[in-house]
Amino acid sequence: MKLGSCYYPEHWPENLWARDAERMRAMGLSLVRVGEFAWSRIEPEAGRLDWDWLDRAIDLLGDAGLEIILGTPTATPPKWLVDSMPDMVAVDAEGRPRRFGSRRHYCFSHRGYRAECRRIVTAMAERYGDHPAVTMWQTDNEYGCHDSVLSFSDAAAAAFRAWLEARYGTIDALNAVWGNVFWSMEYRAFAQVDPPHLTVTEANPAHWLAYRRFASDEVRSFNAEQVEILRAHSPGRANTHNFMGFFTEFDHHALGRDIDIASWDSYPLGFLEQFWFSEDQKRAFLRQGHPDIAGFHHDLYRGCAGGRWGVMEQQPGPVNWARFNPAPLPGMVALWTLEAFAHGAEFVNYFRWRQAPFAQEQMHAGLLRPDDTEAEAAHEAREAARVIAQLGTRQPAAAQVALVFDYEAAWVCGIQPQGESFRHDELTFAFYSALRRQGLDIDIVPPDADLAVYQAVIVPSLPTASEAFAQRLAALDCPVMIGPRSGSKTADFAIPEGLAPGSLRTLVPVKITRAESLRPGAGEAGDGWGIERWREDVETACDGEFVTDNGSVAVVRNGRFRYCAAWPDNRLLDLLVKRIAAEAGLECTRLPEGLRLRRTAGHVFAFNYSDHAIDTAPLDLGDPDIGARTLPPAGVAIWPTR
Amino acid sequence: MKLGSCYYPEHWPENLWARDAERMRAMGLSLVRVGEFAWSRIEPEAGRLDWDWLDRAIDLLGDAGLEIILGTPTATPPKWLVDSMPDMVAVDAEGRPRRFGSRRHYCFSHRGYRAECRRIVTAMAERYGDHPAVTMWQTDNEYGCHDSVLSFSDAAAAAFRAWLEARYGTIDALNAVWGNVFWSMEYRAFAQVDPPHLTVTEANPAHWLAYRRFASDEVRSFNAEQVEILRAHSPGRANTHNFMGFFTEFDHHALGRDIDIASWDSYPLGFLEQFWFSEDQKRAFLRQGHPDIAGFHHDLYRGCAGGRWGVMEQQPGPVNWARFNPAPLPGMVALWTLEAFAHGAEFVNYFRWRQAPFAQEQMHAGLLRPDDTEAEAAHEAREAARVIAQLGTRQPAAAQVALVFDYEAAWVCGIQPQGESFRHDELTFAFYSALRRQGLDIDIVPPDADLAVYQAVIVPSLPTASEAFAQRLAALDCPVMIGPRSGSKTADFAIPEGLAPGSLRTLVPVKITRAESLRPGAGEAGDGWGIERWREDVETACDGEFVTDNGSVAVVRNGRFRYCAAWPDNRLLDLLVKRIAAEAGLECTRLPEGLRLRRTAGHVFAFNYSDHAIDTAPLDLGDPDIGARTLPPAGVAIWPTR
Amino acid sequence: MKLGSCYYPEHWPENLWARDAERMRAMGLSLVRVGEFAWSRIEPEAGRLDWDWLDRAIDLLGDAGLEIILGTPTATPPKWLVDSMPDMVAVDAEGRPRRFGSRRHYCFSHRGYRAECRRIVTAMAERYGDHPAVTMWQTDNEYGCHDSVLSFSDAAAAAFRAWLEARYGTIDALNAVWGNVFWSMEYRAFAQVDPPHLTVTEANPAHWLAYRRFASDEVRSFNAEQVEILRAHSPGRANTHNFMGFFTEFDHHALGRDIDIASWDSYPLGFLEQFWFSEDQKRAFLRQGHPDIAGFHHDLYRGCAGGRWGVMEQQPGPVNWARFNPAPLPGMVALWTLEAFAHGAEFVNYFRWRQAPFAQEQMHAGLLRPDDTEAEAAHEAREAARVIAQLGTRQPAAAQVALVFDYEAAWVCGIQPQGESFRHDELTFAFYSALRRQGLDIDIVPPDADLAVYQAVIVPSLPTASEAFAQRLAALDCPVMIGPRSGSKTADFAIPEGLAPGSLRTLVPVKITRAESLRPGAGEAGDGWGIERWREDVETACDGEFVTDNGSVAVVRNGRFRYCAAWPDNRLLDLLVKRIAAEAGLECTRLPEGLRLRRTAGHVFAFNYSDHAIDTAPLDLGDPDIGARTLPPAGVAIWPTR
Numbered sequence A, B, C: 001m002k003l004g005s006c007y008y009p010e011h012w013p014e015n016l017w018a019r020d021a022e023r024m025r026a027m028g029l030s031l032v033r034v035g036e037f038a039w040s041r042i043e044p045e046a047g048r049l050d051w052d053w054l055d056r057a058i059d060l061l062g063d064a065g066l067e068i069i070l071g072t073p074t075a076t077p078p079k080w081l082v083d084s085m086p087d088m089v090a091v092d093a094e095g096r097p098r099r100f101g102s103r104r105h106y107c108f109s110h111r112g113y114r115a116e117c118r119r120i121v122t123a124m125a126e127r128y129g130d131h132p133a134v135t136m137w138q139t140d141n142e143y144g145c146h147d148s149v150l151s152f153s154d155a156a157a158a159a160f161r162a163w164l165e166a167r168y169g170t171i172d173a174l175n176a177v178w179g180n181v182f183w184s185m186e187y188r189a190f191a192q193v194d195p196p197h198l199t200v201t202e203a204n205p206a207h208w209l210a211y212r213r214f215a216s217d218e219v220r221s222f223n224a225e226q227v228e229i230l231r232a233h234s235p236g237r238a239n240t241h242n243f244m245g246f247f248t249e250f251d252h253h254a255l256g257r258d259i260d261i262a263s264w265d266s267y268p269l270g271f272l273e274q275f276w277f278s279e280d281q282k283r284a285f286l287r288q289g290h291p292d293i294a295g296f297h298h299d300l301y302r303g304c305a306g307g308r309w310g311v312m313e314q315q316p317g318p319v320n321w322a323r324f325n326p327a328p329l330p331g332m333v334a335l336w337t338l339e340a341f342a343h344g345a346e347f348v349n350y351f352r353w354r355q356a357p358f359a360q361e362q363m364h365a366g367l368l369r370p371d372d373t374e375a376e377a378a379h380e381a382r383e384a385a386r387v388i389a390q391l392g393t394r395q396p397a398a399a400q401v402a403l404v405f406d407y408e409a410a411w412v413c414g415i416q417p418q419g420e421s422f423r424h425d426e427l428t429f430a431f432y433s434a435l436r437r438q439g440l441d442i443d444i445v446p447p448d449a450d451l452a453v454y455q456a457v458i459v460p461s462l463p464t465a466s467e468a469f470a471q472r473l474a475a476l477d478c479p480v481m482i483g484p485r486s487g488s489k490t491a492d493f494a495i496p497e498g499l500a501p502g503s504l505r506t507l508v509p510v511k512i513t514r515a516e517s518l519r520p521g522a523g524e525a526g527d528g529w530g531i532e533r534w535r536e537d538v539e540t541a542c543d544g545e546f547v548t549d550n551g552s553v554a555v556v557r558n559g560r561f562r563y564c565a566a567w568p569d570n571r572l573l574d575l576l577v578k579r580i581a582a583e584a585g586l587e588c589t590r591l592p593e594g595l596r597l598r599r600t601a602g603h604v605f606a607f608n609y610s611d612h613a614i615d616t617a618p619l620d621l622g623d624p625d626i627g628a629r630t631l632p633p634a635g636v637a638i639w640p641t642r
C-alpha cells in the first residue's frame, strides 16, 4: 500500500516545492495528489491556458520520485466562467440559484458547463496524459458534497424530461406506473413534467424516485465524459473519483463501473459528530470515531469498482467542518492507515500535506502545521509507513459475509421514511456493526454482485428487490438474512401485488400485511432482545423464530432463509449474527467493546478503538508480530495468519 | 347513522367496481364518497369532458344500493389548467409560488381559477344533480390543508385591498384603527397596502388580523360559489365540506352557515403525534389517540352547520403522514365509529375503501389491503354496523355545558402569543378535557349561539369578546366561566379602553392591569392546584376564589360569573369544573383515566381509551346492553338511559 | 443623573399632552425623548412637510420644563418613499427583499435613501436645531435591530466593490491576502466580487470578514452623515444613538467616535430570555435578569464615546418581544435605574411614557398603563428620582480593571466558530462576571484604549490582535490576562506566520500548535476547576500555571502576563481573578450569589439581584445611608465611600 498526501503547489511559494517533495519522500510517502481546484491558475481567463507552473510542479514532484494523482479541476469553475454563463449554477430545492464563492457551484445538467469541462479535461489530458509521473487521474472532487447532486435549474428540468421520455416512452406509461391518476397529477406531455420541489405537500414518491435516479445518472454521465477523455489521452493510467462517507445521493455502484479504482475521503471524527450516532457513542468514541466508520466504507467502496480502492483523503487531525472538532487520540492516524491496509487499500493519502493558513480550510489539520513544522500526524504517517514496509504485500482475506447494499434502497426509504427514525444507512450500519462485533470480515456489495462466494448473505433492507435478485438468492446454499421493508416496492415505487416482500416471498413464505413506525420508547421486548422503530404484521405458515412477549413475529426462518420483520435492537442483531455464523460454519470472536479485527492473506489485525487498554489474550492469537498483546488505546496489533 | 367509505373508481380497473360495491354492502356500508380529485379524468384536456367512466361508476354504485357523496374536484386542478394560467397558484409566506405535483395548488383569490371552478362544478352539477343515487355533495377537499389558506400572491394582494376598502371605507379610517401612526406605517391609499409577510420585524397585529379575516372570507366565498351552483342544479341534496382536526385557519362557523352538514376527517393517532400533546400522553395513548381528540371535534363541528354533521374520513389503520405511524389498538376503529354515533353523527366514512398501492398515500391503510383482502378495520366496521343496527335511531342527548369557541380568538392568540406556550386551541382543549373527565356532555359553540339552553357556559378565552356577547352572558342564569385574555382586544386588535376584560367587566368586576407569560417551571402553586404559562394582575373589589400561595388571584367569582386570570393546570380545572357543575345542578362522574362517557336520547356509552381493562362498576350503571361491565382496552359498553 | 421617558405625542390626542408633561415633571422626570418614527406625520406625502403638530408638542414639552431628546425619523421611512424607490429596501441573506410594514426597511448602502435621509434630517435640524428645549439629538433608532446591518441588495454589492477597491487597491492584492487561490476563487476585477451569501458551502472567511467590516462602515457613515448635518444646524447639542444589548454586528467603538454620548436600550428580562444563558440562570433570575446584564452594557458603552453615556430606553415592566415575558420583581425598575447611576449614566429614559394600546408594541409596558393610570414602574421611577436627588452629583469611581473588547473579534469568532459553543460574547461576559463576582469595578474598552490607568487588564479573546496592541500591553506594569484564540488571525483572516498567538508571543512565550473544540461533557478537570468547549495544544518553555489532570496546559504565566489556552469554567475564572487581583493589589470582595457592588466617587452601591434577602454585614460596610443592611430581593443599599 502506498502512502501519499494532498498537495496544492499553487498555494505555496515555488521555492518550497522541492523541499516539500523531499520531506514527503523522507516521511515514507510515495504518492502526491495535485491539481483539483486549480482551474483559476490553469486558465486565469477564458482561453488563456497557463501550464508553466503546473509543468514545473509535476516535473519536480515526479523527479523527486513521487507518483502523481492528477485531478481535473471541474469542481471549482472560475468566476469568469460562471459569469460567462450564469445559468450554469445549480438551483437549490428552495428555488435559489447557488452562488459563486466556494465550490461545486455548477449544475450537472448544464450542457454549456459540460462542454467547458470536456474542453479543460481534454487540455489537461493532452498535456499530462503521457507524463511518466502521472499514474492516476481523479475526476472532479467529491461529487455531491454540500448537497450538490440535486439541482432544480431549468437545465436540470429539461434534461429530466428527456430522461423520462427515454425511460417511459410515452407519457401515458409514465402516468400509469407513477399512479398519477391519484390527485389528478396526470400529464399530457413530457414537457409538462417539472422537478418535484416546492409542491404544496409531498410530491408523488415515484416522481421523486425518478428525479433521484435521473440526478444520479447525470452525475454518472458527467463523470463518464471525463473518463472517456482521460482514457483516450492518457492510456495506462488508472481513473478514480473520491467518494465521501455516509453519502448515498447518487449510485456509487453505477459510477464505479466507469472508473478503475474507487477512492473515498475518510474523516472518522467528523462523521461521528455529524451523523446519527447516539450521544453515548459520540462521547465514548470522541477522539477515535466509531470503530466501524472506517471499516464500513472500506468494505463498501471495495465493492464499487471491481475491488480496487484507496483512501484519497485521510483525516490527520482536527477538521474544520463538524459541529465540534476534537483532535484524534495519539495513534489514531496510524491506526486508520493500517486499518485501510487490512481492508485492502492500494493507497492512503493524508489530507493535506501542509495546513493552509488561509481561506475556508485554514482550521483543517495537515501533516505539517502552517508554520511548516510537523504536526502530530506526521509521526504517525512515518510509523505507518514503517509497519507497511514490514508487512509487505497487501492482499485482503476473502470476506466471509456479504452485506447487500443498494443506493436506490436508501433513496426509497429517504423519500418515504414512514417513520422519522427509519434511516436506511443506519440500519445497514447496524447490521454491519453486529457482524464486526463478532470478528467477521465483510464485503458490502450491490444486489447484482456474485453472492455465491460467501458463507452468509445479509440484506439489511432492499425495498425494490427484483425478481432476478430473489432468484439469485434462491440459488445460494448459505444462510441468507433479509431485513425489513425488503421487497416492499416495485421498481416505480408502488406496493407490489401480493404485498411485501414481493418476489422474496419465494424464499420466506411471509406476507407483510401492515407496517407501523414507532416513536422512541414504543418498541417491544423479547427474551433478552427487542425491536424498535419499525414493526410489520406478518402472515405466514412458518413459526416465528423470534417472537416478542406481545406476540409480534420479529424473525421468520424458512430453512436457510430468514426474514426480519422489524428494526432489531443490537441484542437481537447479535443473536441473529451468532446463529447465522454457526449455521454457516463461521467462527465468531466475541470482541470486547471497541476492539475490531480484520484479516489479510497473511495477517490478522486488531484495532483498539476504545479509550482504554485491551488485553488480546482471550482472542487466543498469541503474541503479535507487531504491537503488543495488551493494546493501548488507538493501538494496533498484527499477527501472522495461522 | 350510515357507514360508508371513500372510493376512487378511477384508481381501479373497472372490472373491480361491481365486486367492490357488493362487498361494501355486505360489510354494512350504505354510503360511498366519490369524485373529489378526479378532475384530470373528468376533463383530460381543456374543454374535453369525459363523463362516461363516471356515469358508469355512479350508476353501478347506485344500482348496488349505495348512496353517493359526490365531490367537486377543485382541490386538484390538472396540469394543463395550471399551465394555462400559471399565476393561479398560491404564493407562500416566503414569497415562493407553490408548484404543481401534489394538491391544493391554487390561490383562493385568483379570479381566473374561480371561474374555472364554477365551470367544472356547474358541469358536474348539471350532469349528476338529479341522479337518484347522489344524495350529498362535498365541495373541494379539506380547505386549508397543507397551510393553504394564506396566499401572498398578486391575486391575493389585489383582493385584500378591495376587502380592506369594503371594510374600512377610507384609508384614514384604516390607519386610525390599526394605529398605523406607530412606526410611520400610515398609508395614503388602499393601493399601498400589501400582505403582511416578509416584513423586517413583525407586522402590525391589526394588519395580520385583517389578512386572516380576509383569507377566511376568501375560503368562505370560494365555497359559497360552489354551493350556490350545486343548490341550483341539484335540489334536495345536502351540501357539505370535510373539515380537518385542530385546524383554525379559517372561520368554520362562518363557512358552516353556507352548507347543510358539517363533516370532518378524523385521524386520532396522527393528530396525537403531530400536535402539542405531551410525551407522556403520546406514550400512554399511542394506539388509541388522546380520549378527547375525536369527541372534541365531534362536539365542535356539530355546532358548525346547525347541528347536522358526520365523519367524512375515519382513520382505519396506520396513516402515512405523521412523524410516527403506529397501528390502532384492535377495537379502536369500532370504538371511534360508535363514539361518532354517540355524539350524533349522521354518517362515518372510512378513508379509504382499498389502500392504493401507488402515489402519495400508498402507506395509508384502508378497509381493504392493496391485495384486495380485508384489513383489520374491515372486521371492526362490520362489527360497528351490527351494533348501530341494534341501537336504532340516533339522537344525541342535549349537552349540559356549552364551551364557547371562536376562530378569531385563535387567530388573535396566534398573531400575538406574547408567550410561546400560549396556544389557544390547547387551552380550549384543556377546558374541554376537564369537563369530559367529569363525564359531562358538551356542545362547542360560536359566541353567537343560543346559550340559554345550557346549564353551564365556559368561555376558555375570547380576546375580541363583543359588548353584545357580554350582554348575552349577562342574561343567562347559569354558571359562566370566562378564561384568561377574554375581552383583552378590540375588534381591530387594540387594547380596549379601560383595559381587559373590556365589556365583560360588567359580569366580573375586574381590571387586568398587566399580564405576564411564564417559561416552563415558572408557575405558581395554590393548595393542591397551580397556574402556569400565563398570569394576570387583577384589580378587583371581589375576593379571589382561588389565590396562589404567592397571592396571585387565579380565579375571581362574582355570583354566577367567574373570571380565570391565569392558565389553570389540570387540577385547578378539575376543581373549577366540579364547583360549576355543583352550582349548575349537574351530576359529575369522576372517570378513571382514559374512560369517557357520552349520552344519546336512548343510551349511555362508555369508551375505554386506556390500554388496560377498566371496571365500570363504580359508575353504577349496571350491566350494559352491549359490551361488558369490565371494559377491555378499546372496549365500548352501552347502557339504556335510565 | 436625569430621568426621562420616551414619548410619542403623535400617538395621543393633543389634549393629553399638557397633562402628560405635568405628570412627568411631578414624577421626577426632566427629559423627554420625541420624534423618531414620526416621518409619516412630519412628511405625510413627498415634499409636504407638516411641522405644526411637532412645533406645538416641542413648545409645550419645553415650556413644561422638560429637556427634549429629538430623534431623526430615518428608521421608519413612510410607504410613499419606499414606493418611490422600491430598491431602497435591504435584501436578506436568503435573497429576499425585505418588505414594508414594520421598521428598519432600508439598506444602509442605498444612495437614494441616503439622500432622502440627509434631506429630512436637514429639514428637522433647521427647524429645531436652535430650539432651547432641544438639548440632544438621537440619530435613527437601534441600528441593526432585527438583523438589519447586513444587506445583500444590488446597492450593497456595488458599495462593497467600491469599498474593496479602496481597501485593497488591486484585485490581485485582494486575491493574495484572502487566499483566493484556494478553490479557484480568484477574481479578475473588483466588479466580479459579490456579497458572500448563498454560496454552495461556506464562503471564504476573509470574504465574510470584509463584508462585515464593509457593512459596519456603512452603518458608521450613514450615521456620520446625520451627525454632520445636526452639528452644522444645531450647535451645542449633544448627539447620540441608542445601541442595543448583546449586539455586535457593527463596530460601536468606531461609530461611537462620531457621537457625543453613547446610549443604549436596557431590557434585562428580555435579554436573559433571548440569549445564551442557561436554563438554571433563566429560572433563578426570571424577574431580575442576570446580575451582570445591565452592568456589562453600562461598562461597555461608557467606553464607546469617550466616557459619556446614558440609558435611552429602560425596561419598565413586561416587554412584548421575548419568548416569555414575565414582569420584573417589585423594586427592579428602581434598582436598574440606580445601577445606571452607579455606573455613571447621565440619564435614564423609561421606555415608554404610556403603553400604546395599538400596533406592534401594545403589550410592552410603560410608566402609565394604556388606561392612563400609573403602572408599577411609575412608583419606582418616582422613588429612584428621590434617591438620585439625595445622592447629588454623579461621578463613577475609576475602574480598577480593564476588559478589552473588540467587535471585530466577535465577527471573527462568529464567522469561524470552529466549535458551535464558542461564542465570543459569552466568553467576554464570563470574564466580566467573574470580575464582578469579586466586587471589582470594570471598564470595557477597545484595544486602542489607554490601558495604563488600570491595575489589571483582561483580554478575553482577541483573534486579530495587532503588533501595536502587543507592544502597548508590553509597556504596562500591571497583570495582564490574555484569553484563548487571541492572536490567532491576521488582519485578513489567515493564520499568522509562527502561529497563534502571533505578536502576543512576545508577552507569553507560547505557540499554539493545535486547537480543538469540545462537545458538552468533553472538557477536562483540574484540581477544583475545569476547562470546557475549547482547548489548545501549547508549546512553551514556561511552566503551566494551571494544568489539567490529563496534562493539558490551561494557563501559562510569564511574569505579569498570562495566556489562557482553553475556555475556563467559572471556578477557574474565579481562581484567576483572585490571583490577578492579589498581584494587582486589588481587594476582592467575594459576593454572595446575586449581589453586586459598584462604586462612585462618593458612594458604594450594593444591588440584590437574587430573589431572597441578603445580609450585607459580611461586606463590613456598616449601616447604609440609603436602604437597609439586610437587602430584600431587588433591594439597593448605598454607603458613603470611606
Ligand SMILES: [Zn+2]
Pocket: A142, A145, A146
Ligand atoms: Zn466535502
Ligand SMILES: [Zn+2]
Pocket: B142, B145, B146
Ligand atoms: Zn390533509
Ligand SMILES: [Zn+2]
Pocket: C142, C145, C146
Ligand atoms: Zn429592537
